[in-house]
Structures are given as C-alpha cells and as structure tokens.
Amino acid sequence: LTHIIITIFCVFVSADFQHEPRYILYIHLVINDIILMTLLTLIQVLTYIIYTFHVWLCMLFLIFAVPANLNNPMTLAIMAIECYVAVCFPLRHAQICTVKKTYIVIGFIWLISAQSVLPDVFVALATENLDFFHSRAFCQREGIFRKSDIEKKKTAFNAVLMAIVWLCLIYTYFKILFTAKSASADAKKARNTVLLHTFQLMLSMLTYVNDPISIGLTNLFPQKVLAIRFAVAIIVNVMPRIVSPLVYGIRDTTFRKYLKVYLLFRLKERKLYTYFLLKALELYLM
Numbered sequence: 001l002t003h004i005i006i007t008i009f010c011v012f013v014s015a016d017f018q019h020e021p022r023y024i025l026y027i028h029l030v031i032n033d034i035i036l037m038t039l040l041t042l043i044q045v046l047t048y049i050i051y052t053f054h055v056w057l058c059m060l061f062l063i064f065a066v067p068a069n070l071n072n073p074m075t076l077a078i079m080a081i082e083c084y085v086a087v088c089f090p091l092r093h094a095q096i097c098t099v100k101k102t103y104i105v106i107g108f109i110w111l112i113s114a115q116s117v118l119p120d121v122f123v124a125l126a127t128e129n130l131d132f133f134h135s136r137a138f139c140q141r142e143g144i145f146r147k148s149d150i151e152k153k154k155t156a157f158n159a160v161l162m163a164i165v166w167l168c169l170i171y172t173y174f175k176i177l178f179t180a181k182s183a184s185a186d187a188k189k190a191r192n193t194v195l196l197h198t199f200q201l202m203l204s205m206l207t208y209v210n211d212p213i214s215i216g217l218t219n220l221f222p223q224k225v226l227a228i229r230f231a232v233a234i235i236v237n238v239m240p241r242i243v244s245p246l247v248y249g250i251r252d253t254t255f256r257k258y259l260k261v262y263l264l265f266r267l268k269e270r271k272l273y274t275y276f277l278l279k280a281l282e283l284y285l286m
Contacts, residue, residue, distance in 0.1 A: 024103070037237075043061055044233050047226065054135070054136055055133045055136070055137050061139065063117055069113075071113050072241075078105055080169050083172065083193050088179055120150050124145055162205070169201065172194055
C-alpha cells in the first residue's frame, strides 16, 4: 500500500514522470490493479455479509471488473513494445512513443477490454425479463450472463487476446536479446524488463484457473463454499496484483529513490512523534 501511494504521488506530482510513456503505462497498470482489487474485495466482503446480490448490482460490478482484469496483460504487452522501441529504435523512440500516443493506446486498451463484457450486457438486457434484474443471485459472471453463446464468446475472446499478448512478449524479448548481445547495459536491462513482464503476465493468468479451483474445492468441501471462494480470490486474483507492481516499482531506480525518501521521512516523523510524546508524559508526571 505504501509503495502504491508513493507511485501515484510521484507520477502525478513530478513533471518528469508525466512526460515519460513508460511511467504513464506503469501508473495505468497500478491504478487498474487498484480498481480490480477494490471490486474483488468488495464483492467478497459483501458475499460474506449478504451472500447474494441484486442482479443489476452484480452486473454493474462486472462492467468494471472484467475490463480491469483484461487491461493488465494488454498493458504489459504495450510496455514490452515500448522497451523494444527504446532498444531497437533509439533514435526514433521519442517520435514513436509520445505522451499523446500513450494516452491514445490506453484508451484503446479500455475499448478492447470493454468488448468482452458490454455485448454480454446488451444481450442480457434484450433477452432477460425485467424481474430477473431485480432478483438475487450469487455474483458470478456465468450466473448473470446465462446464454451459452456468451460463454463460448468469452473463451474465444480470452484465447485470442492471450495469444496476441504472448506473441508480443516473445517477439520483443528475442529482438531485444539479439540487440543486447552487442549493445549497452540498457539493452540487457530492457531484456530483463520484458522477462519481468512475462512473469507478471503468468501471475495475471492465474485468474483463468479461478473457477476450476473453486469448483474442485467446493466439490470436496461443500460446507465451506464462502471460505473457499474468499481464499481462492485472494490467492489467485489479489496477491498477483499486489506482487507484480511492487516488484517492478522497486526495481526501477527512480521509484526506489522516492521510496527511500518516503521511508526515511516516515521514520524521522515517528521518532519526532515519540520524542514529543515522551516529553509530554514527563511533564504530566512532574
């Protein structure tokens, strides 16, 4: 949490960060993961309290959660491409990777990810009775969008998207690898960065084993449905979203510098607070 706060503070306060496409993409990755973790945690907590949701409320959560889940791998692919351009086309990097183009790409990322859920919403609005939206159900995508064709469309969409993302990562890694053999340390650092993106993508893909794990454990322990869903959601969905931005941010020298400054400030602040507290206690006891 501390690192996320520092990251957001650095990017929005420092002009240097605001004009660097890689940092803009990184903060988009962090904010996107915050949105996803907030929604997932809210759904899990409310599930413990009220168990079922009104269908319209669950649908509203899904409209934001599904795109946020898909934005992560697409952002990682774009970050890998930015590294590839910086290493293989250093003279044209400033022209290709501009701030304006970065924001346009982020807009396209949200537009593409929205195509995974918005058509499902329109199909549900057109085919379901009005009473269905006011009924209560367990907040799962499969239970809200009940048409069999929707499930097939979701599988095909995710498969095509993941294939494109993996091709981008593999292609950029090998192009940077060949460049790094006879280039500077920056190229080798970029190669390691793409490897880190691959590791982050593997963590984010744990989302796709959420349902099989939940169903398997529920069949084994049918009386622990809520506990299983909560534990699986934390391990599969939340933990990878916390680990990947944290590792990437600490690895970056600029963010690491701000992190050290922030931690030293908090340490001095705590020492000062303790000093004044002891002085106040000493005066009170006199």
